[in-house]
Amino acid sequence: MGLLEVNDLRRTFGGIVALDGVTLDVERGETNVIIGPNGAGKTTLFNCITGYHMPDSGTVVFDGENITRKRDYEVARMGVRRTFQEVDVFDELTVAENISLGAFQTEPRELMDLLDLMDIRHKRGESLTLFERKRVALSLAADGQLLLLDEVFSGLNPAEKPAMIEYLNTLAREKTLMLIEHDIETAFDLADRVIVLSQGSVLGQGTPEAIKNDDRIQQEYLGEMAL
Ligand SMILES: Nc1ncnc2c1ncn2[C@@H]1O[C@H](COP(=O)(O)OP(=O)(O)OP(=O)(O)O)[C@@H](O)[C@H]1O
Ligand SMILES: [Mg+2]
Numbered sequence: 444m445g446l447l448e449v450n451d452l453r454r455t456f457g458g459i460v461a462l463d464g465v466t467l468d469v470e471r472g473e474t475n476v477i478i479g480p481n482g483a484g485k486t487t488l489f490n491c492i493t494g495y496h497m498p499d500s501g502t503v504v505f506d507g508e509n510i511t512r513k514r515d516y517e518v519a520r521m522g523v524r525r526t527f528q529e530v531d532v533f534d535e536l537t538v539a540e541n542i543s544l545g546a547f548q549t550e551p552r553e554l555m556d557l558l559d560l561m562d563i564r565h566k567r568g569e570s571l572t573l574f575e576r577k578r579v580a581l582s583l584a585a586d587g588q589l590l591l592l593d594e595v596f597s598g599l600n601p602a603e604k605p606a607m608i609e610y611l612n613t614l615a616r617e618k619t620l621m622l623i624e625h626d627i628e629t630a631f632d633l634a635d636r637v638i639v640l641s642q643g644s645v646l647g648q649g650t651p652e653a654i655k656n657d658d659r660i661q662q663e664y665l666g667e668m669a670l
Contacts, residue, residue: 444507446471446619447492447523447589452501454484454491461487462498463643469589474611474620475648476630479640479664485623486528488640489591493525494518505589520547524587526580528594528623534569538579541568545583554582558610574603581610589619596629608633631655639664 445468454462461484469475477485490496492503494515503511510518533541538560542551555561558578563571571579577595584590595611596604611633614620624630630637631651639646639660647653647660654660 444504445469446506447621448502448504449488449492450502450504452488452491452498452503454487454496454498460643462491462501465501465640465643465645467638467645467648469619469621471619473635474615474622474633475636475638476622476624476634477638477640478624478627478630483640484643485640486593489525489593489621489623492518493523493591519587522548522588523591524584524589525591526577526584526593526595528597530573530576530580532568532571532576532579535567537565537567538571538575539564541579542582546586549586554585557585557613558582573598574600574607577607578610581614585614585618587618589621590614591621593623594625595622596624596626604629 447469449465449467452462452465465488477488479485487496491498494510494513494517498511502509505521505523510521536544539551539555542554546554555564558581560578560582563575568576581592581595584592596607599607611620622633624633634651636648637651637654638648639654641664646663647657
């Protein structure tokens, strides 16, 4: 059994069907990258896995336990952690305070070492650069076993992107990752498996090779993109 099993997950907002029967699985230790157009339901999927939104129907099983109806803080304590598309760090607290507050399972010092935050541990949230804020959020996600990371590269400059890739590679050695990523090339580079989401449905989940060679996905999503 996979570390995460999502079965037939459905979530609507009024008349909008954000998730239309999503089924996928994540093996322990692998990195899955979710790609798909704006509004495909990627963030909603993260929200439903992590208890920020309740699905209308379907199930989420983490490490053999049904977590579908658990609240966000319960899911987080079990080791399913996430970052947000809009980074959130407490502005009035220092880096060290932010991390002490959010970490349940790991020594704050270990998390700060992992993301090179020791040198800036006394800096307050409000004076951090975007890259530093992202690393604080990432260090808190790294407190868990399954890390759901929503567009970690957005807003980073070209010099910061390779550094972020290094951090993700380091995390991937110990953790199970799910990433939402818009840049196809980056997505295919980082992924053990790729999940293609479109209009609330999974068009496919497979190795980058398998996804590239899937005619239906080529037609419906990848289209003209030369892969
Ligand atoms: N809280 C909400 N209230 C109403 N509609 C919502 C809400 N959250 C998401 N939606 C709708 O659900 C659909 C999926 O949105 P979602 O944010 O999951 O897409 P996404 O794939 O993450 O898109 P993006 O790439 O732009 O981040 C969209 O039509 C969106 O407008
Ligand atoms: Mg999103």
